[in-house]
Amino acid sequence: MKSTKRSVVPAIAVVVGMLALAAALVSAAAGSGAETAKRGGTYRVGWESTFGWTNSFDPTGEYLANSFAINSSLLIRTLVGYNHVAGVAGNAVVPDLATTVPKPTNGGKTYTFKLKKGIRFGPPVNREIVSKDIRYAIERLARPKNGAQYAFYFPVIKGFDEYSKGEAKSISGIKTPNAKTIIFNLTVPAADFPLRIALIAAGPIPQEVAKCFEGQPGKYGRFVISSGPYMIEGSDDLDISSCAKMQPISGYDGKTRLVFVRNPNYNARTDSRKARENNPDRFEFLVDTNLDDIYAKIAAGDLEDEYATASPKIFREYSTDRSKRSLLKVNPADQTYYVTMNLTQPPFDDVHVRKAMNWVMDRSALRKAWGGAIAGDIAQHVIPDVLLGGALKGFHPFKTQGDRGNVAKAKAEMKRSKYATKDGVCSAKECKGILFISDVRTADKGMLAAIQSSAKKIGITFTVRVVNGAYPVIQTPSKNIPISHRPRWGKDYADASTFIFPLFYGGNIIPAGNTNYALVGLTPSQAKRLGVKGSVNNVPSIDNAADRCLATVSAAARNKCWAAVDRVLTTEIVPWIPYMWANQINVLGPKVDTWAFDQNAGLAGFGHASLK
Amino acid sequence: MLLYIVRRLLWATVVVLIVLLLTFAVFFLLPAGDPALRFAGKSPTPESLALIRERLGLDQPWYEQFGLFVKNFVAGDEYGWPGLGYSYNSNVSVLGEVQERAPRTLLLIAGAAFIWVVVGVSIGVLSAVKRRTLVDRLAMGFVLVGISSPVFWLGLMALFIFWRQLGLTGGTGYVPITEDPISFFSHMILPWCVLAVLFAATYARMTRNSLLETLGEDYIRTARAKGLPERTVIIHHALRASLAPIVTMFGLDVALLVGGAIITESVFNIQGLGWLAIDGTLNQDLPTVLGVVMVGAVAVVIMNLVVDIAYAFLDPRVRYA
Numbered sequence: 054m055k056s057t058k059r060s061v062v063p064a065i066a067v068v069v070g071m072l073a074l075a076a077a078l079v080s081a082a083a084g085s086g087a088e089t090a091k092r093g094g095t096y097r098v099g100w101e102s103t104f105g106w107t108n109s110f111d112p113t114g115e116y117l118a119n120s121f122a123i124n125s126s127l128l129i130r131t132l133v134g135y136n137h138v139a140g141v142a143g144n145a146v147v148p149d150l151a152t153t154v155p156k157p158t159n160g161g162k163t164y165t166f167k168l169k170k171g172i173r174f175g176p177p178v179n180r181e182i183v184s185k186d187i188r189y190a191i192e193r194l195a196r197p198k199n200g201a202q203y204a205f206y207f208p209v210i211k212g213f214d215e216y217s218k219g220e221a222k223s224i225s226g227i228k229t230p231n232a233k234t235i236i237f238n239l240t241v242p243a244a245d246f247p248l249r250i251a252l253i254a255a256g257p258i259p260q261e262v263a264k265c266f267e268g269q270p271g272k273y274g275r276f277v278i279s280s281g282p283y284m285i286e287g288s289d290d291l292d293i294s295s296c297a298k299m300q301p302i303s304g305y306d307g308k309t310r311l312v313f314v315r316n317p318n319y320n321a322r323t324d325s326r327k328a329r330e331n332n333p334d335r336f337e338f339l340v341d342t343n344l345d346d347i348y349a350k351i352a353a354g355d356l357e358d359e360y361a362t363a364s365p366k367i368f369r370e371y372s373t374d375r376s377k378r379s380l381l382k383v384n385p386a387d388q389t390y391y392v393t394m395n396l397t398q399p400p401f402d403d404v405h406v407r408k409a410m411n412w413v414m415d416r417s418a419l420r421k422a423w424g425g426a427i428a429g430d431i432a433q434h435v436i437p438d439v440l441l442g443g444a445l446k447g448f449h450p451f452k453t454q455g456d457r458g459n460v461a462k463a464k465a466e467m468k469r470s471k472y473a474t475k476d477g478v479c480s481a482k483e484c485k486g487i488l489f490i491s492d493v494r495t496a497d498k499g500m501l502a503a504i505q506s507s508a509k510k511i512g513i514t515f516t517v518r519v520v521n522g523a524y525p526v527i528q529t530p531s532k533n534i535p536i537s538h539r540p541r542w543g544k545d546y547a548d549a550s551t552f553i554f555p556l557f558y559g560g561n562i563i564p565a566g567n568t569n570y571a572l573v574g575l576t577p578s579q580a581k582r583l584g585v586k587g588s589v590n591n592v593p594s595i596d597n598a599a600d601r602c603l604a605t606v607s608a609a610a611r612n613k614c615w616a617a618v619d620r621v622l623t624t625e626i627v628p629w630i631p632y633m634w635a636n637q638i639n640v641l642g643p644k645v646d647t648w649a650f651d652q653n654a655g656l657a658g659f660g661h662a663s664l665k
Numbered sequence: 666m667l668l669y670i671v672r673r674l675l676w677a678t679v680v681v682l683i684v685l686l687l688t689f690a691v692f693f694l695l696p697a698g699d700p701a702l703r704f705a706g707k708s709p710t711p712e713s714l715a716l717i718r719e720r721l722g723l724d725q726p727w728y729e730q731f732g733l734f735v736k737n738f739v740a741g742d743e744y745g746w747p748g749l750g751y752s753y754n755s756n757v758s759v760l761g762e763v764q765e766r767a768p769r770t771l772l773l774i775a776g777a778a779f780i781w782v783v784v785g786v787s788i789g790v791l792s793a794v795k796r797r798t799l800v801d802r803l804a805m806g807f808v809l810v811g812i813s814s815p816v817f818w819l820g821l822m823a824l825f826i827f828w829r830q831l832g833l834t835g836g837t838g839y840v841p842i843t844e845d846p847i848s849f850f851s852h853m854i855l856p857w858c859v860l861a862v863l864f865a866a867t868y869a870r871m872t873r874n875s876l877l878e879t880l881g882e883d884y885i886r887t888a889r890a891k892g893l894p895e896r897t898v899i900i901h902h903a904l905r906a907s908l909a910p911i912v913t914m915f916g917l918d919v920a921l922l923v924g925g926a927i928i929t930e931s932v933f934n935i936q937g938l939g940w941l942a943i944d945g946t947l948n949q950d951l952p953t954v955l956g957v958v959m960v961g962a963v964a965v966v967i968m969n970l971v972v973d974i975a976y977a978f979l980d981p982r983v984r985y986a
Contacts (some may be wrong), residue, residue, distance in 0.1 A: 103944050107706060109756040116706045197716050202706025270704070270720065273758040308762065308944075309754035309936055342931040342940055345821065346837045349829060355836070525702055545707075555708050566702045566709040 090663035099347035101361035109271030122654035125203035139389030143652025144547035161242025176289035200270025265296035275301035329660035351658035385635035388543035398535035405470035413463035417629035422499030444616035479512035489515035531584030571628030677966035758955035770937030781859035785905035789872020811866025916972035924961030
């Protein structure tokens, strides 16, 4: 037995080794499609009307989702990043510039990243990327004059606020002991720190170029130096010998055309093919003012992809025509569409009215206004399930048959409100002619009719004001807007905190640009300061619960914690009528061979695209 | 004449200033919200909003902003002369944008204007000369169709038929004439024709009416009585006198199209000055809107001046004091 054992063990080892190798190869092929993808060609994307950047493509301040998708796949590598694929795998953080995704030390308050060797900036900088380039990028976004639009994710780094206020010469919580090491010390344990550091604003920026645009938000957008597989066309012609000599890179004209070509300094061995395959030689993003033209060009093979709003007619065409079906890509975008109700404004200052609104609402009709089932799943609570790791799967507190609403349950709830009712129909004057803010999007009209018709069943009527670009109105608490269907929200990264803090945290309510439209957690003193009038006493809050969740390190426990907050919001506070978890829909041209959805960006993962 | 031109130019300056003032007022008085919010991201702090307002100059009273704009316009700014500032949205110099977009719009207008004048005036003359014949009725039928067809519909139909179905023309987009003249014509022929249809119809109608009125004048009867050939009577005597109102309209139409060919530019993805104006308006990009308004206002003033001068040549009775 003994000898037999001795002779069998090496054989088993060989077989296991071969199986492992085969499995690895199969896994690599399945993950990347590398064996089938063809290299070369130009991948052209039609862009509807205008780029619409929030900060002129400058990564420090740029907040447009499209920019996240383009930058993270093509132009900018971050310490850690994503594989740019669909589903839960696409939301998982993987190493990029760093060798690993580090485990936190010091009780979850310290993260040490080691940079890979051999990664260089694209032309004309050409030098190796070092830890100070990351530090510079974060300090750049900390300086308010540079217009960073999501600097609020970084005060968790020790000394960030002091530096931001000009009270310190550097951010004390960032250490760069050598060219390849960067250490972040945090003020509190933040389990989502790797997700924050994966934001493109934290990607390396060469100081020798960006210093020329200090205090000029957005200006660096036409001079972005590549750290990724592609660079802006014409980057190699950029003269960086002095600030005065720098002229914008020719491949990006700021308004109509953004072109990427291969970065000659990119070393594929420092990257993972699971994250980026880099098949096309060139990417062109072209603004087109004619929406029909974009889809006609896609159909004709003159474009490969689009950043545009397809009409229901296009959806129908591509979903019913068998030859085109494979060119229609529908993926959950981790976004919630909802109707917001202001907790301080009558009659929505009564939770029973808010619950009644949830019961009576014809969510199916609201979704239909966006194009029907293809537009997304019916939402029954606040945070998309994927961000909670399935912790709220099957949680449908206001589920009704066909999602068309339940008048009986709504009336029963309405009877419990403080407002006068007759057979569950509100007869109080507070329920009549409530100011409702709408917008001019195509879907708004259809939604409005559905909301009015649903609410009328419980005696609630509206005075509708249609505003072209309604956000500034509903984002100003002093305007005391009772209800609006304008909002929708998507994650910045795959953590529920990116929903809870901007949307429900009382401490974050601000006088302009406020996104906590319902004013959850508003205190009387805040109300006075902000000019909010109405029922400002005893507004419910989730602030303490949110703080607890943020400090929870374990991912599973954290998801559970956020799920509990969602339950409270959905069933006890009820500030919203969530109605749809929206899909991202892409219509592709016939020349596209492989394509992936980037779950983190919620848009196309260009790094995996290839052409026939 | 020189004194007249100088006086007109001075008035023109006042007109342009008033137009700009009105544009400024529209931006400040309409409840479009705080432009700074567009650049502040999610959940901006009051401090960051204040910084943005300061950077964009929005913290100054509107009249000071207006004064600064006028000063920069006259003296020039870091991007050249005239100083139009930089776009809030793209951080691109507005002057550069206008210089980039203007040739597209001007070439669109030039081609379309050539077509509508040739076609419109010819149809008008033919219709007047062949009054109450089949030719006249067909011509007026064209006028009816031309005037009542929306440009966006006509554009989409033209693209569908001539580009997508027949493949006779280039598609949408703009190809600079210096880059590829053939492709330029192939891409521009449809927008030219589509833009020209409405105007050609109007001009045909106007030419017909004006010519019919002139043909009834005594001096036309005299010319005919003298035995002049009908062609000479119509072209040299009647048409010349009939052109005055058409020239007036032509000047105004061309000037208005400088910033107003928005639908044609959008349908054919030409991205000229009209598109720039729309883009600026939708994004609360005041400098861009002002830049286009400025160009449009100057175009209107110049074209008016040209029309007035042209009057003197068309009608010897006109004298400038």
